[in-house]
Amino acid sequence: MSLFPSLLPGDGWEPVGGGESATEVYRRGNIFAKCCDVSGVKELAAERDRVEWLAGTSVPGAQLLDWIEWTEGAALLTSAVSGVAAVELPWSEKLVSSFAGALRAVHSLPVEDCPFPRPLSEVIAVADDVVHRGAVNPDFLRDDWRTVAPEELLARVHAAQDEMAVDLVVCHGDACLPNFLFDPDTLECTGVIDVGRLGVADRYTDLALVPAQLDDVWSVDASGFFAAYGLPEPDAARLEFYLLLDPLTWG
Incomplete structure (x- = not known):
């Protein structure tokens, strides 16, 4: 106990x-x-x-x-923050739009006011440590990545990092559906939680997590989310890069 x-x-x-x-x-x-x-x-x-x-x-x-x-x-x-986690609510266009607006609100906070930098080099250093300790959780990986050695996945990250454009915003750092709460009646965002990774980073740190979640939870694509967020044509390479990096940093 x-x-x-x-x-x-x-x-x-x-x-x-x-x-x-x-x-x-x-x-x-x-x-x-x-x-x-x-x-x-x-x-x-x-x-x-x-x-x-x-x-x-x-x-x-x-x-x-x-x-x-x-x-x-x-x-x-x-x-406690009032509301219900997005993951516990049924899909609707309004909920997805509200989720996009809530994430956009975080990203719109003044970067110069945020005292928590999360440079890509430091995040990759965390991934280096997790992989070298053999602590990668395969449950966090996309299906096609589970058949690849974590060392190879990490090598892909290192190979691509210099090609990534940088658009720094205040990121939530773990922008998952359970971490965004909404009024179940109005579907307005009532708050964000679990902000231990909040900091200044490329906005795709957060955006890359969204498509897989929308598909896993509601079996919908992310086009409506990105349109509501204001980015109708997201950068596919950056989505892929940050989606791969994220699960290598937990462990």
Whole structure:
């Protein structure tokens, strides 16, 4: 049994599903607590700083409530964000359009105001580490990539990186359907969550994740999304590049 609930302030903490990171998440009323052991404190502190920064922008999200450190690790306490994750809602053109608008709103935040750079060289360095540790999760890879050695996939990234155009914006960093919440009646975006990778990067860092999600969740193509986003003819090479890079950075 985890030690974290006994360390959190008050009683009544219930475990909830977590993301892909090595954290445990608990909820009590309208408060979430994301907990980690000592090895994850630096990463969780980075998420804390991003939550606090985003709360001062026009993009809705969680509010930072508390930060607790113990000898065993740390906990990030944030307010719950109202709404329902996009992944839990039925497909509609309006929902896809709202998702595009929400992502565009993140990308429209002033780059000069964001203190969290995520240069491509650093992201690829993370991929180098994950691959060299043998920590790539094949479940995150596209079907045709699962038959290829991770080292070869990484080599493809390195070979193509200098050919990628750069269009820096404030990126969510993990722009997946579970991380964007909507009012189920109006389908207006009520907030974004899980912003641990938020930072200044090429907009395709986020855009590349969208087509596969729309296909996996609703079996629709991404043409409507890109039209609503304002990019009716996205760069196919950059979509492919960042879609390949992303799963190599989790592990």
